[in-house]
Amino acid sequence: MQKKRAVNIGLLGMGTIGSGVAGNLLAKSKTLARQAGSPLSLKMVAETDTSKHALPGLQQSVFTADYRQVVYNSDIDIVIELIGGEHPAVDYIKEALKNGKHVVTANKEVMAKHGTELLSLAQQNHVGLRFEASVGGGIPLISPFQRDLVANDIQAIYAILNGTTNYILTRMAHDNLDFNVALKQAQKLGYAEANPANDIGGLDAAYKLAILTSLGFDMDVNFEEVFYEGISRLNPRDFRYASEFGYAIKLLAIAKRSGKLVEARVHPVLIPAESLLAKVDGVYNAIYVIGDLVGNVLFYGQGAGPSATSSAVIADIINIAQNINARRDNAPRFIPEKTSGIQSISDIQTRYYFRMEILDQPGVLAQISAVMGNHMISIASVIQKESDPSTRTAEIVIMTHPASENEVQKAIKVINKLGVVKEISNFIRVEAI
Numbered sequence: 001m002q003k004k005r006a007v008n009i010g011l012l013g014m015g016t017i018g019s020g021v022a023g024n025l026l027a028k029s030k031t032l033a034r035q036a037g038s039p040l041s042l043k044m045v046a047e048t049d050t051s052k053h054a055l056p057g058l059q060q061s062v063f064t065a066d067y068r069q070v071v072y073n074s075d076i077d078i079v080i081e082l083i084g085g086e087h088p089a090v091d092y093i094k095e096a097l098k099n100g101k102h103v104v105t106a107n108k109e110v111m112a113k114h115g116t117e118l119l120s121l122a123q124q125n126h127v128g129l130r131f132e133a134s135v136g137g138g139i140p141l142i143s144p145f146q147r148d149l150v151a152n153d154i155q156a157i158y159a160i161l162n163g164t165t166n167y168i169l170t171r172m173a174h175d176n177l178d179f180n181v182a183l184k185q186a187q188k189l190g191y192a193e194a195n196p197a198n199d200i201g202g203l204d205a206a207y208k209l210a211i212l213t214s215l216g217f218d219m220d221v222n223f224e225e226v227f228y229e230g231i232s233r234l235n236p237r238d239f240r241y242a243s244e245f246g247y248a249i250k251l252l253a254i255a256k257r258s259g260k261l262v263e264a265r266v267h268p269v270l271i272p273a274e275s276l277l278a279k280v281d282g283v284y285n286a287i288y289v290i291g292d293l294v295g296n297v298l299f300y301g302q303g304a305g306p307s308a309t310s311s312a313v314i315a316d317i318i319n320i321a322q323n324i325n326a327r328r329d330n331a332p333r334f335i336p337e338k339t340s341g342i343q344s345i346s347d348i349q350t351r352y353y354f355r356m357e358i359l360d361q362p363g364v365l366a367q368i369s370a371v372m373g374n375h376m377i378s379i380a381s382v383i384q385k386e387s388d389p390s391t392r393t394a395e396i397v398i399m400t401h402p403a404s405e406n407e408v409q410k411a412i413k414v415i416n417k418l419g420v421v422k423e424i425s426n427f428i429r430v431e432a433i
């Protein structure tokens with residue numbers, strides 16, 4: 001039998017993930033060739049930072065600072081984009097697809113903002129576009145949503161999609177650490193990025209949620225409509241009080257059906273302490289999916305890091321190489337048809353937890369509950385926590401029944417103006433999962 005020619009790969013970006021993928025492609029070349037049906041040859045690596053032009057086992061001639069030597073190289077079959085960020089990554093991907101290259105990317109921002117356009121471009125050019133590593137690192141998610149779960153109407157996705165924040169929240173909950181101390185520890189251990197703003201602000205998880213929502217609900221999600229809020233307002237006291245009510249606090253990415261629309265939001269949430277997601281600690285990610293046929297499915301694993309991400313990127317490469325070798329089409333089959341139908345955050349209905357500092361004197365609760373009543377917010381329970389006799393203030397925690405976010409926001413404005421309320425220290429949405 002004629003020996004199959006190698007499938008040639010060009011890599012864009014030699015950062016932590018890029019060098020992890022390149023290193024694993026070399027180290028596992030024999031087994032990967034068997035899986036792919038032919039050798040996988042890393043032909044060219046484009047990286048603008050020339051200090052990164054080195055990897056044991058790769059010749060110096062493989063490295064270039066010019067992406068065009070990858071994207072326009074007629075020898076290259078598959079372009080791996082591991083540059084990250086929106087530009088120039090999205091531009092290079094478009095050029096590669098138009099130039100007939102299959103593309104594998106780990107880029108959540110690009111796929112969240114341009115996914116449908118890029119998938120259409122790949123389809124028009126009869127090439128593959130795979131992005132398994134863009135959500136949940138090494139946890140298989142994209143492929144299960146595109147294949148194994150397609151018979152389902154997805155009802156909801158509840159997910160911990162950011163390891164850095166899950167680590168921080170775990171330390172705040174279990175070790176009573178302040179947010180800033182827990183963040184410093186995450187940075188020291190190398191979990192948080194040097195600039196962790198996208199992680200702690202919820203943006204990283206929002207990109208990933210937009211991708212999963214698009215797949216799960218077959219929808220061209222307009223990323224601008226995905227609501228996100230970070231974790232920096234949380235205080236160790238919130239974790240203590242939540243635990244007294246039987247809840248844990250997690251930064252959840254939630255997508256669920258709401259009539260004809262879909263809720264898509266990322267924010268801290270009180271969830272029952274006995275739920276599976278409440279038990280996901282440290283840097284781990286977990287994705288809980290509810291489908292009409294399959295019921296509940298939980299994916300759990302490492303959502304970041306060069307090894308876990310290599311697992312997903314290399315699986316995508318092998319899939320494309322198998323199709324090339326079998327002369328099968330690699331073009332994406334499913335491109336979301338429905339335009340975005342994301343429900344505005346102000347239209348959601350959920351339960352709320354409030355922590356407030358109030359004057360410790362008669363009639364204060366009556367004033368607060370009157371405002372809540374005027375906004376159709378029904379109080380489920382109130383607990384008075386610490387009081388400070390020197391300032392005659394007290395801290396109270398209120399749990400509500402389901403209420404409208406719009407009304408809650410209006411009530412917050414009125415309560416903040418009550419002379420007896422020093423501050424609303426925090427309010428957190430509650431989910432009964």
Ligand code: HSE
Nearest residue numbers: 161162163164303304
């Ligand atoms: N910074 C992300 C996290 C990993 O902490 O989970 C990359 O998406």
